[in-house]
Amino acid sequence: MFVFIWLIVSLPSNNDALQMKETCQETDYCVTFNEGEIRAEAGLCAVIPCTFTSIFVPKDIIWYKCESYQDRCDNSGKIFYSVKNKGNIHPWFKGRVSLVEPNVAQKNCSIIINDLKESDSGRYQLRVEGKATGEAFSYKEKTTLSVTGLNQKPSMMIPPLTEGQQVTLTCTAPGLCSGSPPNITWMWRGKGEKDSFIKGNVTALKTENLTAFTKRHVSTLTFNSSADHHNTKITCKVSFTGGITTKETVTLNVTCEYLIVI
Incomplete structure (x- = not known):
């Protein structure tokens, strides 16, 4: 075992x-x-x-x-x-x-x-x-x-983003530990702006019990994507006990759908 x-x-x-x-x-x-x-x-x-x-x-x-x-x-x-x-x-x-x-x-x-x-x-x-x-x-x-020191970073999963459609991003904390659960937060940086939160977002934290001693900690961020999100950055930050933190940042790519009227 x-x-x-x-x-x-x-x-x-x-x-x-x-x-x-x-x-x-x-x-x-x-x-x-x-x-x-x-x-x-x-x-x-x-x-x-x-x-x-x-x-x-x-x-x-x-x-x-x-x-x-x-x-x-x-x-x-x-x-x-x-x-x-x-x-x-x-x-x-x-x-x-x-x-x-x-x-x-x-x-x-x-x-x-x-x-x-x-x-x-x-x-x-x-x-x-x-x-x-x-x-x-x-x-x-x-x-x-x-x-x-902690070198591992969170794992982020970003599905295709289409303007006007709801999307869910996923961030998984590094490690599979059964100790104190980490704190997972999301930050969004708009074009030329400081870090802020995406308006109307919904976050959820899930802990998956893999064995008696191992757990996976996952956070999701759900929002309606728009052209304002295109080419902006989203960051997932994971904080462990003792002030130990790690983060990962990705750039969002939003596809626009145009309706052509003939």
Whole structure:
């Protein structure tokens, strides 16, 4: 399951083909991470794929973000605990991290981090706890996440425009993330004018649930096209949590229909 989600969430970030590497500290304690760093963009989301083996039956999963100089992370860097309302999670990560597979017994430790920030870049470490006292293990191997500024732009679909006819433009936000929904706005710039709104327009926002962890956010703009719109610019702006924005601008081409009377 985690491979499927990894592909649809992270391919837009230009990650290499998914290559997994298993590292064992002891015979019965192995962890499998993506080989190489995971690359993602701010405002979007990233999946850290992970599986593990242990001699005891796992009950809880803990994830840490490590400082670069640390061989083993400490509690101050705890970003996720599978037991809700426990574990003093770092405030920067509260509500942004979740398990891809909630059933810890499956030994799938993959997590998804939403509403990414560039400060999320770093090394991440896994710890697994069992039911009995003393059943716990911290895996020394770490995986690396690299978050850069947002480069992806919205995807706009502009159908043919004919004067006097109603038309609907579509703007799809980049990323397929299940975190905070983005704010999508439309701006129109008439000839020689500043940005404004098209008179009589109707906008609508739709969220499509693709999987339990992926969503597509789409905005539509409907209006009656006229000669005044020809050769003017329309912009779709997408704003994510943390003031992260991206936009796309296209030029409208309106076709005029003439009635010839003989």
